[in-house]
Amino acid sequence: MKRLVLCAVMVAMAVGCSSEPAEQVNEAEGFTLHQHDATTLEATYRSGGESVHALVTEVAPNVVEVTYDFGDPVIGFRVDYNQGVGNFTPSGKALDAAQARLIDPLFAEISKVVPQEDTQRTRIEDVAVRQTSFLQIVPVGELLTPYSYVSERGWVHISCTCGNQYIGSGYYRQAGRGCGCNGGSGNGCKGRCGQGCGITSTPACVGTTAYTQDCAKHDYGLGSFAAASDDYSFAGNNCSCSGVGTCS
Structure with missing residues (x-):
C-alpha cells in the first residue's frame, strides 16, 4: 500500500513539474x-x-x-x-x-x-x-x-460645398463634402480633417466635420501630416452632417 501511495505521489510530481509548455490562451480577435x-x-x-x-x-x-x-x-x-x-x-x-x-x-x-x-x-x-x-x-x-x-497658429476653414477651392500655399483643388468630391481620384470629402469617404463609405459624420486648408493640402499630398496636427486636434466643426447620408 505504501508503495502504491509513493508511486502516485511521484506521478503527480512528474506531471506538475513537466517541462511541456502550458497551453496558451489565445486573445480574442x-x-x-x-x-x-x-x-x-x-x-x-x-x-x-x-x-x-x-x-x-x-x-x-x-x-x-x-x-x-x-x-x-x-x-x-x-x-x-x-x-x-x-x-x-x-x-x-x-x-x-x-x-x-x-x-x-x-x-x-x-x-x-x-x-x-x-x-x-x-x-x-x-x-x-x-x-x-x-x-x-x-x-x-x-x-x-x-x-x-x-x-x-490657427487654421483656415474651407467651404463645405464641393468645388474648386483655394486650399492655401498657392494651390486650388476640388474640396468639400461628398463621395464624388475626390479631385478625380481617391476618396471623396477632400479637405476633411478625418476619414475620407467613398462610395462604400462608413456612416455619416464618422470623425470630425472640420474642413480646412491644411487637411486639404495633406489629402492632395501637398502638405505634411504634422502641418495638419492642429487642425485635427483643435479646428471647429464647420460643416453640419444633417441630411448628407453616408457621404458627410
Whole structure:
C-alpha cells in the first residue's frame, strides 16, 4: 500500500513539474472595449497576430493624454485645451503596414461607441475620435519624431460645398463634402480633417466635420501630416452632417 501511495505521489510530481509548455490562451480577435466613462476610454483591437491598445485619459481638466500601444511602437499625444498646445510623442520603431491595418477598424469601432453627432460627445469621446482620425494619416515605415503644435497658429476653414477651392500655399483643388468630391481620384470629402469617404463609405459624420486648408493640402499630398496636427486636434466643426447620408 505504501508503495502504491509513493508511486502516485511521484506521478503527480512528474506531471506538475513537466517541462511541456502550458497551453496558451489565445486573445480574442476583433474589438474589445475595456472602459468608457467620463474620464477614460480604453479599447483594444486585435487581428492577424497584431494588436493596438488605445487609452484616452483626461489627466486634468481639459488636458487629455492618448496612447496607441502597438507593442513597438507606442504613439502618444497630449492635448492641452487650456493652453491650446498639443504634443506628438512617438517612441520605438516605425509603424509597419500590418500595424497600420489595425487603425481603420479601431477607428470604426470607436466611432460606434460614441455619439454620432460631435456636439453630443464628451471631451474624452471627442479626443478619441479626433486623435484616432489623425493616427490614420501617420506615415507608415517612417521613423517618427516628437514635435509640438499650437492652436494659436490657427487654421483656415474651407467651404463645405464641393468645388474648386483655394486650399492655401498657392494651390486650388476640388474640396468639400461628398463621395464624388475626390479631385478625380481617391476618396471623396477632400479637405476633411478625418476619414475620407467613398462610395462604400462608413456612416455619416464618422470623425470630425472640420474642413480646412491644411487637411486639404495633406489629402492632395501637398502638405505634411504634422502641418495638419492642429487642425485635427483643435479646428471647429464647420460643416453640419444633417441630411448628407453616408457621404458627410
